[in-house]
Amino acid sequence: MAMVISIARLQLKQLLKSPRWLILLSIYCFVIAIFSNQFSFQFITLQASNTSQLSLSGILFSPLDNLAVFLLLLMLPLIVLQLRPSRIASGLQRLLSSYPVSSFKLWLADWYAMLVLLLFFYAALVFIQLPILISATIDLPLFLTHWLALVLMSLSFMTLFLLLQQLTNSLLSSLVIHYSVLFLFWIIQLLQQWPDYFYVVQVINLFDWFDRLSLGLLSAQDILAFVIINLSFIVLCYCFSQQKTRFILLTCGLTLLLLFTLRLFPLNYVDTTSNQRYSLHPVLAEQLAQTETIKITSYGLDEAARREVNLRLLQPVLSRFAETKITHEPLNRQSEQQRNSQSNRGVLFTIGNIPNDKSGQRLNTAVNQQTIWLDYPFVEHPQRYLLRSLAVLQHRNDNWVLFVEGQDEASISQQGQRHLSTLNQALQSRGFQLSQLSLKQAGSIPDNTALLVIASSRQDWLNSASQSLMTYLQTGGNLLWLRDPEDISFEQLESYLGITKLDGVIVDPAGYQQGTPHPAIVLHDTFTDHPINQSLKTLVAFPWSSALVPLTKGTTKWHQQTLLTSHPNSWTEFQPEQENMAFNEQQGELQGEFQTLIALQRNQGVRQQKVVIAGDSHFLSDMAINNYDNKQLALNIFYWLTQTPDELMPTLVEPVDRYLKLTPLAHHLISWFIPFVLPLLLLLSGVILWRKQKR
Amino acid sequence: MSLTVTDLKFHYNTSQHCHYHFRLTKGQRVGLIGRNGAGKSTLLKLIAGELSAKSGEVSINGSALTRQPQQYLSKLGYVPDQFPDDKGYRVTDFLTLVLACKNISRSLDDLLADQGLTQLNIGELLPLSLQQLSLGQKQRLSLVQALLSQPECLIMDEPLNGLDPTQQQQFWQILKQQTNNTCALIASHHLVDLAEHCQRLLFIDDHRLVLDLNLDSIKYMAVNTSIINNTKINETDALLHDKVIGFQQEQNFNQYLLQNDSNILLSGKTLTVLTELFRYQASGEWQW
Numbered sequence: 001m002a003m004v005i006s007i008a009r010l011q012l013k014q015l016l017k018s019p020r021w022l023i024l025l026s027i028y029c030f031v032i033a034i035f036s037n038q039f040s041f042q043f044i045t046l047q048a049s050n051t052s053q054l055s056l057s058g059i060l061f062s063p064l065d066n067l068a069v070f071l072l073l074l075m076l077p078l079i080v081l082q083l084r085p086s087r088i089a090s091g092l093q094r095l096l097s098s099y100p101v102s103s104f105k106l107w108l109a110d111w112y113a114m115l116v117l118l119l120f121f122y123a124a125l126v127f128i129q130l131p132i133l134i135s136a137t138i139d140l141p142l143f144l145t146h147w148l149a150l151v152l153m154s155l156s157f158m159t160l161f162l163l164l165q166q167l168t169n170s171l172l173s174s175l176v177i178h179y180s181v182l183f184l185f186w187i188i189q190l191l192q193q194w195p196d197y198f199y200v201v202q203v204i205n206l207f208d209w210f211d212r213l214s215l216g217l218l219s220a221q222d223i224l225a226f227v228i229i230n231l232s233f234i235v236l237c238y239c240f241s242q243q244k245t246r247f248i249l250l251t252c253g254l255t256l257l258l259l260f261t262l263r264l265f266p267l268n269y270v271d272t273t274s275n276q277r278y279s280l281h282p283v284l285a286e287q288l289a290q291t292e293t294i295k296i297t298s299y300g301l302d303e304a305a306r307r308e309v310n311l312r313l314l315q316p317v318l319s320r321f322a323e324t325k326i327t328h329e330p331l332n333r334q335s336e337q338q339r340n341s342q343s344n345r346g347v348l349f350t351i352g353n354i355p356n357d358k359s360g361q362r363l364n365t366a367v368n369q370q371t372i373w374l375d376y377p378f379v380e381h382p383q384r385y386l387l388r389s390l391a392v393l394q395h396r397n398d399n400w401v402l403f404v405e406g407q408d409e410a411s412i413s414q415q416g417q418r419h420l421s422t423l424n425q426a427l428q429s430r431g432f433q434l435s436q437l438s439l440k441q442a443g444s445i446p447d448n449t450a451l452l453v454i455a456s457s458r459q460d461w462l463n464s465a466s467q468s469l470m471t472y473l474q475t476g477g478n479l480l481w482l483r484d485p486e487d488i489s490f491e492q493l494e495s496y497l498g499i500t501k502l503d504g505v506i507v508d509p510a511g512y513q514q515g516t517p518h519p520a521i522v523l524h525d526t527f528t529d530h531p532i533n534q535s536l537k538t539l540v541a542f543p544w545s546s547a548l549v550p551l552t553k554g555t556t557k558w559h560q561q562t563l564l565t566s567h568p569n570s571w572t573e574f575q576p577e578q579e580n581m582a583f584n585e586q587q588g589e590l591q592g593e594f595q596t597l598i599a600l601q602r603n604q605g606v607r608q609q610k611v612v613i614a615g616d617s618h619f620l621s622d623m624a625i626n627n628y629d630n631k632q633l634a635l636n637i638f639y640w641l642t643q644t645p646d647e648l649m650p651t652l653v654e655p656v657d658r659y660l661k662l663t664p665l666a667h668h669l670i671s672w673f674i675p676f677v678l679p680l681l682l683l684l685s686g687v688i689l690w691r692k693q694k695r
Numbered sequence: 696m697s698l699t700v701t702d703l704k705f706h707y708n709t710s711q712h713c714h715y716h717f718r719l720t721k722g723q724r725v726g727l728i729g730r731n732g733a734g735k736s737t738l739l740k741l742i743a744g745e746l747s748a749k750s751g752e753v754s755i756n757g758s759a760l761t762r763q764p765q766q767y768l769s770k771l772g773y774v775p776d777q778f779p780d781d782k783g784y785r786v787t788d789f790l791t792l793v794l795a796c797k798n799i800s801r802s803l804d805d806l807l808a809d810q811g812l813t814q815l816n817i818g819e820l821l822p823l824s825l826q827q828l829s830l831g832q833k834q835r836l837s838l839v840q841a842l843l844s845q846p847e848c849l850i851m852d853e854p855l856n857g858l859d860p861t862q863q864q865q866f867w868q869i870l871k872q873q874t875n876n877t878c879a880l881i882a883s884h885h886l887v888d889l890a891e892h893c894q895r896l897l898f899i900d901d902h903r904l905v906l907d908l909n910l911d912s913i914k915y916m917a918v919n920t921s922i923i924n925n926t927k928i929n930e931t932d933a934l935l936h937d938k939v940i941g942f943q944q945e946q947n948f949n950q951y952l953l954q955n956d957s958n959i960l961l962s963g964k965t966l967t968v969l970t971e972l973f974r975y976q977a978s979g980e981w982q983w
Binding site: 003006007010013014017018082086087090091092094095096097098099100101102693 | 743744745764765766767768769771773775777778779780781782783784788791792793795796797798824825840
């Protein structure tokens with residue numbers, strides 16, 4: 001062993017003196033530092049938007065570590081080329097073969113040297129991440145699991161490349177073989193899309209073993225697989241050096257057998273994420289335990305999507321309910337449910353026999369087969385989404401969402417720019433019971449109304465209708481009032497709720513600069529802390545909205561909370577049809593930050609009454625609901641207003657690493673020193689070394 | 696201490712084969728002679744373990760290359776025909792690598808001093824990279840790396856290439872010092888030097904050993920133009936070969952000339968005959 005280490009030390013010295021290595025390291029540092037810079041500032045932006053479930057590990061460390069693995073896989077063939085192939089080209093290997101050192105010992109020396117060299121790459125990665133590491137709280141178990149994945153993966157490929165060197169004596173063919181093998185692994189990864197047909201291939205797919213670890217799922221199987229693969233590479237190299245063909249075949253066979261055996265065991269992993277994001281939530285587990293059958297069908301998911309669904313929903317469910325039936329359907333075999341839905345990708349959750357939460361009895365046979373549709377990509381954690389839908393299903397017998405009609409409101413039964421048919425489908429697929437209610441005909445609002453929606457009344461209300469509405473509100477009914485600039489002035493309701501609207505359409509020049517097709521589309525990118533704003537990730541767009549203002553501040557019993565406001569330089573435009581709009585103070589237009597979404601709450605006996613007033617109905621219309629995060633905002637409003645029992649909703653555990661505040665020094669390091677100065681210094685060292693050697 | 700080559704066979708391809716069988720004894724310096732492409736380097740590579748023989752065995756003092764390769768190679772010093780020119784390696788790094796590979800724990804300076812290798816002036820080469828060395832400097836370094844482990848058998852392929860006359864003298868001087876307890880096999884085209892400094896010459900042609908001359912026992916030579924049958928020459932005086940006859944005694948040589956006058960192609964003192972022989976061979980007028 002002493003001999004091997006002595007030789008390894010010399011090999012390492014040669015590698016470190018090589019300008020190629022320094023140049024590769026500088027490229028590696030540059031790419032990772034640039035992405036680190038991007039990810040950090042993206043995280044800070046998202047953090048400012050108060051996006052929940054944000055984590056440094058998800059936004060920054062995991063992508064950076066994956067990028068590091070990717071770069072290492074590309075660079076390792078170029079580095080290992082400086083070992084045996086380079087020695088062969090210079091004639092040194094030939095001379096070494098006449099020395100009393102076996103080729104396997106030389107290989108081991110190369111392996112040690114490369115191992116130490118990899119440490120430099122790891123150190124560079126840590127150095128790049130250092131400003132973030134000292135500026136934020138780290139989810140340490142997850143961080144360490146990421147590193148474990150990175151080390152195991154890079155080590156495996158390094159050993160593989162060193163093994164492949166034994167197959168050829170030429171520099172060029174060595175390079176070709178290395179990259180061909182990488183390409184082969186990529187093909188294997190692609191074949192994963194058909195797991196039923198290429199089951200055998202999955203076993204040797206290193207990326208597959210790496211995936212779970214890189215997400216923070218620590219399993220003995222994955223670690224063992226890497227150990228087996230690495231050991232088999234080392235044994236194979238020994239067999240190659242001793243020219244033991246029979247043992248080569250035996251080793252390959254044994255390795256495959258062991259990997260197959262590992263696959264046979266059920267996958268058990270430890271979720272190292274601080275908020276247990278890949279584990280089955282106890283509340284959901286409790287809910288599902290009451291159902292007799294669970295069937296999950298995914299539609300139109302590609303491999304990446306299926307992987308995410310698998311990790312966040314299927315595996316957690318399977319780990320607890322092993323008899324769950326899971327099928328994956330390709331895109332062209334859509335279910336009726338799916339065709340009705342706006343999205344064509346998602347997961348259909350079918351469950352049997354949900355108990356009615358009030359009576360404690362099971363639902364009758366006619367309704368015991370329940371389906372819940374989850375759109376992909378998920379806008380919030382699928383388990384939370386599922387739980388919400390389950391809660392809605394359990395209450396739906398005596399809970400209706402009624403849309404007021406009769407005063408020229410936007411309709412859920414009609415399609416069109418103003419209407420809400422898409423919203424209707426989205427809500428129905430999530431278990432809501434929807435209907436339209438004409439107060440002129442009905443006379444009163446039914447008692448089992450969970451929520452009343454007024455989607456922009458363009459005609460005056462009859463007194464009797466107004467009276468019914470006021471009675472409904474006085475008895476604790478929930479209301480969603482969508483207002484448009486063209487709305488009638490409903491003074492009675494305005495004064496009851498204490499909120500009115502300003503004349504004119506809000507014009508948002510900042511949103512227009514960001515790329516909206518019209519300045520009258522207000523973009524919201526800052527979300528206050530409220531359940532309705534939870535899980536909003538990007539922007540929300542309000543087309544042709546009006547500004548809301550409190551009527552008599554402090555006199556109302558309602559607790560008001562502003563959910564969305566326009567940009568500070570927006571104004572209320574009186575002539576939005578004009579081509580060149582400009583703020584005109586003389587006409588009475590107002591400029592500033594306007595409220596566009598307000599939540600009201602008050603206690604009515606034992607229950608809480610909730611009202612949401614939006615300065616816009618268009619954001620829910622067929623035209624705009626699928627833009628940005630509008631749909632998610634709509635769903636959040638309906639979930640909040642229909643009072644999904646809080647005790648059923650899982651408490652969202654926030655990741656420990658969700659805050660990043662960069663110190664001025666860390667800011668400088670991330671902005672320019674690490675991305676530019678450090679790689680430049682390395683590059684210069686490489687060039688100087690290269691010129692020195694050339695001379 | 697001896698190098699034994701036993702029925703060593705190697706196949707270049709389906710039509711070209713080689714077959715060698717000989718033994719070198721302790722203290723013997725043996726020259727290996729043959730024209731270009733005769734198979735000298737191949738033979739040395741087979742002995743050095745660079746190439747694997749199809750059958751047969753090479754051993755040094757009982758340690759066989761196939762059975763105890765590490766023991767065998769630790770007794771061997773090899774000067775290859777082409778020295779590595781890795782630009783990344785400085786001479787000092789290279790020699791450290793040699794020491795590591797040969798598992799020698801002593802320092803380089805001590806070794807050079809102890810083994811009388813200081814006259815090769817390796818010290819001046821230490822800071823240079825292998826690629827910066829001239830051919831002569833590489834040969835000196837190659838000799839040093841082969842001698843560092845005090846081998847029991849030295850195998851050298853064209854060691855005199857690139858050495859100036861003074862360095863050639865130094866080379867032979869060092870070799871004589873080293874080979875008191877070592878056998879050496881030296882492939883070279885420097886016939887005069889080999890004849891002067893070696894005790895024995897091995898001639899190879901077309902990948903086989905065609906002549907094995909013990910220069911200590913041969914002073915004169917006669918080369919016959921035809922196959923000699925029923926010769927009455929004393930077998931102790933001559934190496935049995937179908938065309939070349941060597942003589943220790945001038946009297947026996949003269950008698951042979953008288954008897955075979957019409958069949959004699961070349962005759963005279965050993966070195967003169969060998970030189971002529973190679974001239975004939977080079978011009979294609981004569982083949983082994």
